[in-house]
Amino acid sequence: MEIYLPIAEMSVHWVFIVGLGLGVGFLSGLFGVGGGFLLTPLLVFYGIPSTVAVGTTLSHVTASSVSGALAQWRKRAVDFKMAGVMVGGGLIGTLFGVWLFAAMRRQGQMDLIVSLSYVVLLGSVGGLMLKESLATLRAARGGVVIPVRPVNRAWIAALPFKMRFRQSRLYLSVLPPIVIGFAVGVLSAVMGVGGGFVVVPAMIYILRMPTNVVLGTSLVQIIGIAMVTTILQATSNYAVDIVLAFFLMIGGVVGAQLGVRAGAKLRGEQLRLLLAVMVLAVALRLAWGLVAHPRDIYSTMLGS
């Protein structure tokens, strides 16, 4: 049965959309990621207008992050104060990102900017993850422990506007979390991603939060930014398709459960390696789209 998407103004087969939600939900459950970085490009490959794909994916990200966040919250592993400060920065970032998004669309450069940011971000994050997980696997085999290289944080400690984050046991300037939140807000508005792959490393290496609160706090912060972005995309770009979101989430709910079960059977290092390979594959596919000779050098857009 085909369903008509009222905002994308096209009809799609529901099995495909539910299947896509299921697949991405499975990976979310397996790796503990929101899956936006996979869902947005896949929707665009399928033919959903990229504005609608970016605007709608975040509903799916919200849904798949909520269950994880609830689980962490029950374990009291969420620093709400830190998440709140980051969402504050995220709000400004999202406003800027949504404005940038509309400006790029007017210039006809939206697809280029989206593709380029995906290639750069996924390429570098995927590359780092691959390097790290390969090193860990090799070390595990050889029995050598790799020392974590500490990031020089002297300049961060010198920043003003300090605040106490009791849950994270940190006394820290609010500027770094605000800047990180801002960056994630821009990413989520322009790329339709939750930004977990940026937030988690930033919390560990820049903010030096204790690892037990990182996952829960990043999930809560992602939910906050995804909600704000969804509302802004709906109000300023009319780019959120609720019917598309609904069918994606139906698949997502089931897929996430299957993913968590499959994840319990795999080892952490193997999971990270798999995720790195997948992230790099998406980056390569998008990079190929930028450099390969297009089938048609012209593109046509109806409406103003």
Add this chain to the structure above:
Amino acid sequence: MRRWLLAWMMIAAAAAPAFAAEDIVSGLSQDQIAINSSYTGSDIVVFGTIERPAAPSGRDIVVVVRGPDTDVTVRRRDRVAGIWINRDAAKFSAMPAFYFLASTRPLNAIAPADVLDRYRLGAMHLKPAAITSHHDSLPFRQAAIRQLAAQGLYTDAPGAIDFHSENLFKTVVPIPASVARGQYNVEVYLFRDGDVESVQSTPFFIDQIGLERRLFNFAHNQPLGYGLLTVFMSLLFGWATSVLMRRSG
């Protein structure tokens, strides 16, 4: 099908007694297409009859369906530092979002170019006003027509008019799923010896109905409420996932 056949017969029966010149009377299978949740495109049938017919030789029928006018932006990519980037662009104003043309013979065999220009018959005779970053808008216009044709939005169908008898004809207009909403006009032209002898124009409407209509209006009239509803729905789905996971633990 039976409905339009009946209408067709009524039109034929109503034909006035023959004293004046040759004329054309036409009708549509439906005057409205409703886009609902299972809309995947549809067909509309244009049928007509020639009144007080003269000799069939030298006579041609052209059926045109025009969708609502819209701006069309065409961009051309160029290779910059190894990456394909949109560079030159052309913006055409007031081009129909849908254009279907069926004729008894290829258009250039029916009438000279100036007549086709005057009646805007044939996609290349639409001649929309263009704002372009490039000195020549023609390749952009050609590209737009080619791509719209590939999406089923622009159609040129010579020979697609079926005659059921010497003076009764019909043509089937396929309306794709990705069609613009608004008023469409069906024009039926009777050509004799290269000039228009008679025209009849009939409108029909394409619009969303039911839940799709309400959601579209909701999204555009109360975007904040719509956004909040979407967020609420995703929170609900996330919570449901969590409940399911704990239960199956």
